[in-house]
Amino acid sequence: MPNAASSQRSPTNGLLLGLVITLAAVLAYASYITVQLAGLRKLQSEMVDRNRKDSLQLLRVQNDLNSIALAMRDILDTTEPYPLTAWTAQFDRIHQDLDAGLKLEESLAVANRTPDQRRYLSQSIAQFWDAVNRMFSLAQNGKEAEAREQIRLSLQARQQALSTAVSRLLVENNEGEEQAAASIAQIYDGVQKQLYLFLAATLIATDKLVSDSHQPPDFCAPRGTFRAAQRLGTKIDFHTGIHPAAHFPRTT
Numbered sequence: 667m668p669n670a671a672s673s674q675r676s677p678t679n680g681l682l683l684g685l686v687i688t689l690a691a692v693l694a695y696a697s698y699i700t701v702q703l704a705g706l707r708k709l710q711s712e713m714v715d716r717n718r719k720d721s722l723q724l725l726r727v728q729n730d731l732n733s734i735a736l737a738m739r740d741i742l743d744t745t746e747p748y749p750l751t752a753w754t755a756q757f758d759r760i761h762q763d764l765d766a767g768l769k770l771e772e773s774l775a776v777a778n779r780t781p782d783q784r785r786y787l788s789q790s791i792a793q794f795w796d797a798v799n800r801m802f803s804l805a806q807n808g809k810e811a812e813a814r815e816q817i818r819l820s821l822q823a824r825q826q827a828l829s830t831a832v833s834r835l836l837v838e839n840n841e842g843e844e845q846a847a848a849s850i851a852q853i854y855d856g857v858q859k860q861l862y863l864f865l866a867a868t869l870i871a872t873d874k875l876v877s878d879s880h881q882p883p884d885f886c887a888p889r890g891t892f893r894a895a896q897r898l899g900t901k902i903d904f905h906t907g908i909h910p911a912a913h914f915p916r917t918t
Contacts, residue, residue, distance in 0.1 A: 723771035
């Protein structure tokens with residue numbers, strides 16, 4: 667009886683081990699989720715939000731360029747009674763707003779824009795305003811016909827090239843947002859897959875430990891005792907201590 671009692675195992679140890687494994691799996695999964703969410707938050711803030719803010723500034727620049735195109739169209743309209751220098755204040759206002767929008771846009775797009783793209787845009791803007799200043803200088807010197815000719819030959823073409831460049835940047839931003847959205851969706855899919863794997867592994871490990879803790883005690887020692895008893899019994903049967911020769915008379 668003492669040997670049988672000592673051979674029995676309590677299920678408490680197995681249950682405690684299962685609980686420890688479950689808690690470890692939960693902590694590991696919580697750490698994994700924290701890292702993934704941090705990466706997702708960084709991706710969303712640096713790519714998606716930044717691209718959207720940059721696109722807003724590009725739309726602002728595009729709007730200023732469209733305003734310049736409308737102003738040049740009005741200047742070339744000979745039915746207008748105003749002199750060409752009357753548009754100087756409007757061009758100055760657009761110039762200030764355009765420069766402010768480009769500076770803010772450059773700070774937002776510094777991570778995605780190549781040096782050649784930034785250089786081309788800044789140089790094109792500078793050349794455009796140099797041509798505008800020459801045009802107004804001609805008008806102030808009384809050469810309005812030459813100034814209008816400058817608009818037809820140079821300024822309108824430059825404005826269209828700038829609008830095309832800004833439109834191309836807007837398209838690149840839209841493509842970047844699509845790529846960021848695909849990356850975010852991939853992160854979500856990876857997190858969901860890892861969740862299923864963690865849950866499956868935790869359930870399998872816990873079920874195995876609980877099953878092992880409820881197994882019946884080991885019968886190896888009692889079976890050995892029983893066999894020893896059988897062998898001892900057999901010896902007792904054959905060695906009863908009774909000698910048949912003592913009970914039979916001898917014949918001479």
